[in-house]
Amino acid sequence: MKMDQPAAHNALDDNREGQVGSPIDRVDARLKVTGQAPYAYEVREAPEAPAYGWIVESPVAKGRIAEIDTREAERAPGVLLVLTHHNAPPQAHYVTDDSQRFERPMGYLDDDKVEAYGEPVALVVAQTLEAARAASLLVQVRIDAEPAEFDWPGHLQDTHKPSPSEGEPDSGAGDFEQGFAQAAVKLDATYTTPFHIHAQMEPHATVAWWEGDKVVVHCSTQMVEHAQKRVANTLKMPVENVRIVSRYIGGGFGGKLPVYADVILSAIASRQLGRPVKTALTRQQMFHITTHRTPTVQRVRLGAQPDGKLLAVGHEVWCHAARGDDFFEPAAQATRNLYATPNLMTRHRVRELDLPRADSCRAPGEAVGLLALESAMDELAHELGIDPVELRLRNEPELDPEKHIPYSTRQLVACLRQGADRFGWHRRVAEPAQVREGRWQIGMGMCAASRGNHLMKAKAKVSLQADGTLEVRTAMTDIGTGTYTILTQIAAETTGVAPAKVRVLLGDSDFPPSSGSGGSFGAASSGSAVLLACENLRLMMDRGLKGPIEAEGAIEPGEMDSKYSQQSYGAQFAEVAVDAVTGEVRLRRMLGVFAAGRILNPKTARSQAIGGMIWGVSSALHEEGALDQRHGFFANHDLAEYHVSAHADIPRIEAIFLPEVDDKANPLKIKGVGELGISGAGAAVANAIFNATGRRVRDFPITLDKVLGL
Numbered sequence: 001m002k003m004d005q006p007a008a009h010n011a012l013d014d015n016r017e018g019q020v021g022s023p024i025d026r027v028d029a030r031l032k033v034t035g036q037a038p039y040a041y042e043v044r045e046a047p048e049a050p051a052y053g054w055i056v057e058s059p060v061a062k063g064r065i066a067e068i069d070t071r072e073a074e075r076a077p078g079v080l081l082v083l084t085h086h087n088a089p090p091q092a093h094y095v096t097d098d099s100q101r102f103e104r105p106m107g108y109l110d111d112d113k114v115e116a117y118g119e120p121v122a123l124v125v126a127q128t129l130e131a132a133r134a135a136s137l138l139v140q141v142r143i144d145a146e147p148a149e150f151d152w153p154g155h156l157q158d159t160h161k162p163s164p165s166e167g168e169p170d171s172g173a174g175d176f177e178q179g180f181a182q183a184a185v186k187l188d189a190t191y192t193t194p195f196h197i198h199a200q201m202e203p204h205a206t207v208a209w210w211e212g213d214k215v216v217v218h219c220s221t222q223m224v225e226h227a228q229k230r231v232a233n234t235l236k237m238p239v240e241n242v243r244i245v246s247r248y249i250g251g252g253f254g255g256k257l258p259v260y261a262d263v264i265l266s267a268i269a270s271r272q273l274g275r276p277v278k279t280a281l282t283r284q285q286m287f288h289i290t291t292h293r294t295p296t297v298q299r300v301r302l303g304a305q306p307d308g309k310l311l312a313v314g315h316e317v318w319c320h321a322a323r324g325d326d327f328f329e330p331a332a333q334a335t336r337n338l339y340a341t342p343n344l345m346t347r348h349r350v351r352e353l354d355l356p357r358a359d360s361c362r363a364p365g366e367a368v369g370l371l372a373l374e375s376a377m378d379e380l381a382h383e384l385g386i387d388p389v390e391l392r393l394r395n396e397p398e399l400d401p402e403k404h405i406p407y408s409t410r411q412l413v414a415c416l417r418q419g420a421d422r423f424g425w426h427r428r429v430a431e432p433a434q435v436r437e438g439r440w441q442i443g444m445g446m447c448a449a450s451r452g453n454h455l456m457k458a459k460a461k462v463s464l465q466a467d468g469t470l471e472v473r474t475a476m477t478d479i480g481t482g483t484y485t486i487l488t489q490i491a492a493e494t495t496g497v498a499p500a501k502v503r504v505l506l507g508d509s510d511f512p513p514s515s516g517s518g519g520s521f522g523a524a525s526s527g528s529a530v531l532l533a534c535e536n537l538r539l540m541m542d543r544g545l546k547g548p549i550e551a552e553g554a555i556e557p558g559e560m561d562s563k564y565s566q567q568s569y570g571a572q573f574a575e576v577a578v579d580a581v582t583g584e585v586r587l588r589r590m591l592g593v594f595a596a597g598r599i600l601n602p603k604t605a606r607s608q609a610i611g612g613m614i615w616g617v618s619s620a621l622h623e624e625g626a627l628d629q630r631h632g633f634f635a636n637h638d639l640a641e642y643h644v645s646a647h648a649d650i651p652r653i654e655a656i657f658l659p660e661v662d663d664k665a666n667p668l669k670i671k672g673v674g675e676l677g678i679s680g681a682g683a684a685v686a687n688a689i690f691n692a693t694g695r696r697v698r699d700f701p702i703t704l705d706k707v708l709g710l
Helices: 029-033 071-075 129-136 176-182 224-235 261-273 283-289 366-384 388-394 412-423 483-495 522-542 602-621 681-693
Strands: 051-057 063-069 079-083 120-126 140-145 171-173 185-193 205-211 214-219 242-245 277-280 296-304 310-322 344-353 440-452 458-464 470-473 502-505 549-557 567-579 585-595 653-657
Touching (some): 051 129, 051 261, 051 283, 079 129, 079 261, 120 129, 120 140, 120 261, 205 261, 214 261, 224 242, 224 261, 310 366, 366 602, 412 440, 412 585, 470 483, 483 502, 522 549, 585 602, 602 653
Parallel strands (some): 310 344, 585 653
Antiparallel strands (some): 079 120, 171 344, 205 277, 458 549
């Protein structure tokens, strides 16, 4: 089915079985809490016991390997192979072209070049993990270093307009410069955000073996189809000879959209040894071998009339990319459709540095872009003497201000009003630094949230077995978000089969191709394919056909994507306490009110929203990759020093969803939930800090030294 028309009435609308919208527990919960869910490093399907790989990293950020001595490592006990650029097979090189970026070849150990700190220069394979790790320390490598650039944000004049890999980098409507010049009230502010690391609980890991000319790879990846094609393209082999399996994933957050050295090198080593090889990245290695979120410099200009109506909105973004890469952080993306204005300008520019690749990380674009825009809106509200909620209400658009097309659904106003009412926003004292409890300064802040809604191609196959079991197969993945559960609910509701009799099989490239998990499009895409497959199966059941019978379903985006502006929306409210002496910030309470289409499972949706809000708090107060600008590596490359919000940082957070269905979005009439919670959340905290202290911090994270103005 192509989404060219609004979705027709279906079984989910009737909900006769009561499965959709029910807060059922995760169907995979028992497997996970009892340790029986096999993550990539733990699979036991290999034909024999695997050998263990350990990656040796480059201590230099840019240069050429002049000498690498592996003799002592090869003589170490238990060592089976030391793989370097001398004995690794030829591989295809990464190129920036029109291909899907996660499918582009990514060779490792295929030449003597080093392009980033931590890049693999060798793989040691041994009988045990301990032997491989010990022998890795015996590999001697000498690299002739070359001049490299790491300084950020210096030399922003040396930037360029990126290719449209993440959409058009520039956009506009009306005449921004003229509109801004004519505005009675102007705000021109620059905000900065730091490097962010994905920080998934499960490290990247692989077990690979060969069955003749076919390689089987169990790995931790969000998108098995892209992983399959990257392996095939890198190793120059037919895609049908690559099988990727990723059944259980301990978090992805964009960091597992691509696959990395653990996958490619395990496959290569396994072929050379003729036995399975497993490799996991250490937490420290993940900071450099995988990707990260680029830091940004964002200039936001808002021009308004005295009544708060926006005459001009400008949002310019500078970020970094790896040398020769085409990724950019689309931080001004949400600005294009959030508020009404006759004059709009967004612009993205990139500076190439000799650092590991930056890529998608936890709501790419909106997560950091709305930190800037929603902080700027708060600043404008203060300048105008208008309540921040009211300012947003006065700038509610009737049509998408850039594309001039209608919204599929848009309940931002309802989110703002209900959120303000539930949070007790009327008790906020508008004048900053007026409320104290002893040495603690108390303040409230808020923000609007918006996240683009997407639909991707996906297929699914369902089969009704003779014993009444309904089996669902799709190459979709579950990165901990609850995919197994919601697909069970969709299948049960559509066919009338009890959830206990539904068996969902995911994460295998042998299954019908699906979207994978990313961009908050996974549930809509894979779920729509399952719905359509189950509808076809139900027709067969209604004709009297009994098991075993099977049916397929497929979905792809269509004209609804271009005819309607599609986003999920929300409003977030935060109250903080700031120690007037130390500058310590404590979040006291937080509320998010969201509108994201039909909610399939309120329990898993609430979990997603709260998780995103916690990310927002973390972005506002804690997270920062500390780059050593002398050598091009992250100095705080572990979770002891790269701090993400912990239990002590987070009080009770609440998230609620407003009733909504969106028949322009997909057959399920749902919208993306996973990344909505982080979009803007940090700005609510930042704005609360200003309300508490009167100090505006535009450089994230807001650490105590910045609060104190040191």
